[in-house]
Amino acid sequence: MQAPHTLTGKTRLAGVLGWPVAHSRSPRLHGFWLARHGIDGAFVPLPVQPADFAQAIRSVAALGFRGANVTIPHKEAALAVCDWVEDEARRIGAVNTLVFRDGRIEGWNTDGWGFLESLREQAPLFHVKQGPAVLLGAGGGARAVAHALLAAGCPRLTLVNRNPARAEALARDLAAHGAPVEVAASPPLEGAALLVNTTSQGMQGQPPLAIDLAPLPPGAVVADIVYVPLETPLLAAARARGLPAVDGLGMLLHQGRRGFEAWFGEMPEVTPELRAFVASDIPKHAA
DSSP states (O other): OOOOOOOOTTOEEEEEEESSOTTOOHHHHHHHHHHHHTOSEEEEEEEOOGGGHHHHHHHHHHTTOOEEEEOTTOTTHHHHHOSEEOHHHHHHTOOOEEEEETTEEEEEOOHHHHHHHHHHHHOTTOOGGGSOEEEEOOSHHHHHHHHHHHHTTOSOEEEEOSSHHHHHHHHHHHGGGOSOEEEOSSOOOTTOSEEEEOSSTTSTTSOOOOOOOTTSOTTOEEEEOOOSSSBOHHHHHHHHTTOOEEOHHHHHHHHHHHHHHHHHSOOOOOOHHHHHHHHTTSOSBOO
């Protein structure tokens, strides 16, 4: 049996703030990397209610934490407590990574970067420049993915959301990228090179996403940012049609890499061993 890690006076600390936060797999992810790199560090879950968020951030910074991940419902509120926010996070309107450096609070958003890295890992033959993309949803996850796709050269993006006004607002925000962004009532799958679900449909405890993938051309990639369960009904339907399927676990794993490097000084890798370790704590299929 491996001896437990003992915290010392030099232990580097980071954590994840959310409400609730017990479900987060980030401590498992970062704990794996800390052990792999032999770093004297710890990554802890920090349950914080929304009313206490700003005070909590300043408190953990004062306690010597190197930084933190921010999850639901704090990603937008995190913008207000930062002394500096990277351009990508400001465009998205949300922060998921905080770095405490030289007395300042820095805000980053690594979700879009993590999504693109996951695409490269799980669909290596695909490039976003290949053709149009269809994005389901218009929330925080959609904003991060949309900005990343357009910045990477997606030639046309169509947004589909149950609330058209939210999709229209997101489309206006994305106009600065220069590529055509459209809003549709139903997914225009004919000719699409990529379909991405950023809604909660298909998540454990939520209804499955009702969509017919038959119009998608051969080779189109289907991605889902949901990772509980690992195999959502959408991804199962894509695999049944022989289409490349990209699960949400990859985005979770990759988005954590930049924060880990800032907090602990090593750029970690997403390996099959890491994926298996984190996945072992996640249901494979919906109950």
